[in-house]
Amino acid sequence: MRRAAAFLALLLCLYWTGAQGESGGLTGNDITQTEIQSEILGVKSTSDQTNISPDIWAELKELRDMAIQHSVELTNSKSKMEKLEQENTAIQTRLTASEWKNAVLENVVKELQGENAVLEARMNASENEVEELKRQNADMMARLKISETEVEELKRQNADQPKVAFSLGLTDKGQVGPFNTDITLKFSKVFTNFGQVYSPSTGLFTAPVRGAYYFSFNTIDIRSDISLLVYLYHNDKRVLAIHNYSSNGSASVSNSLVLQLEKGDEVYLLLPAGEAVYDDPAHHTSFNGFLLFPL
Incomplete structure (x- = not known):
């Protein structure tokens, strides 16, 4: 009965230590091997009076090692969390810069689209002018052909007409x-x-x-x-x-x-x-x- 009570007390101590580490009260660095050994020695002095067997001491040592390992893992996890937070901050910074660049690029694209619309309008106007010039040129060529035909006819008539x-x-x-x-x-x-x-x-x-x-x-x-x-x-x-x-x-x-x-x-x-x-x-x-x- 006394052996079970001592074991239960040790488990409660380990649970309280882990809870303090998770809540920020005590960290893995605050829990030292000496303190855990002191708690075990306190239990040991009590157990000496009740004649606890050597097997219990081996179990307690194993539990102590597990507690130390758990504390180290918590410490490493916190370091990893801090590192992840730093990386997240860097990513957020990069993302903000990228969003700003994207906004600048969008403005540039809008300006280029506006300039392109103006150029297209000018090109359409130029194409209309070219078509009008082509039409006028076609009219002039038609008139020129008619004039050339008339000149040729006059030349023919003049050639046929006797010189008197x-x-x-x-x-x-x-x-x-x-x-x-x-x-x-x-x-x-x-x-x-x-x-x-x-x-x-x-x-x-x-x-x-x-x-x-x-x-x-x-x-x-x-x-x-x-x-x-x-x-x-x-x-x-x-x-x-x-x-x-x-x-x-x-x-x-x-x-x-x-x-x-x-x-x-x-x-x-x-x-x-x-x-x-x-x-x-x-x-x-x-x-x-x-x-x-x-x-």
């Missing part, structure tokens, strides 16, 4: 006439004769195509107190008579007209019988004509 123009002087010999009969004036001084439409040997202009033609002429007579008369003929038909009288030493006449001619029609100037004209290197008497346009 002449400008003539009568002679360098002075007075021509008067004669007993009507004569065709033959202009021998050829300044231009495009298309070879005028014949100096016959004095006739021959129309190469059907069309509208322009003619002009000028004549002079330097004799005193004379009457100057010249006719313009279309084939055998007289279409123009030019007359002038002068009493002071010379007379001149000039005129012009447009005629519609058929291909092969002839035009010429005729000097009536008894009339005369004058010409010299100053080209006082001339005859001119050209094709206005074909019909």
Whole structure:
């Protein structure tokens, strides 16, 4: 009975020591081997009086060793807890820094997104401008093609249209006439004769195509107190008579007209019988004509 009481007292002592260590009253460092031995010796002095067997002492020693080991383990656990708390604090610090960096990155991302939206708007505007320029360029190219086609058509028409123009002087010999009969004036001084439409040997202009033609002429007579008369003929038909009288030493006449001619029609100037004209290197008497346009 006494052996059981002593064993129970030792267990209560160990339980109280462990409770104090867990609650923070006593730590593992506060419990020393000497104190535990003192408690055991106190129990031993009491047990000597009751004749406790050696087996109990062995059990008590084993319990003492277990108590010491438990105290050391508690100490190590506290150290590990402190270390874990420090690591947790470091992790919290890192996490706070990471959250701050994330917030900064989010702001940067938002700014970049805003700038990207502005750039996209500008790019869309530029694309619209490019499309408008392409459309305008396409319109200009279409107009240019039409213009080129028209130019080519005009060139073709111009190439197909005969080159008809002449400008003539009568002679360098002075007075021509008067004669007993009507004569065709033959202009021998050829300044231009495009298309070879005028014949100096016959004095006739021959129309190469059907069309509208322009003619002009000028004549002079330097004799005193004379009457100057010249006719313009279309084939055998007289279409123009030019007359002038002068009493002071010379007379001149000039005129012009447009005629519609058929291909092969002839035009010429005729000097009536008894009339005369004058010409010299100053080209006082001339005859001119050209094709206005074909019909």
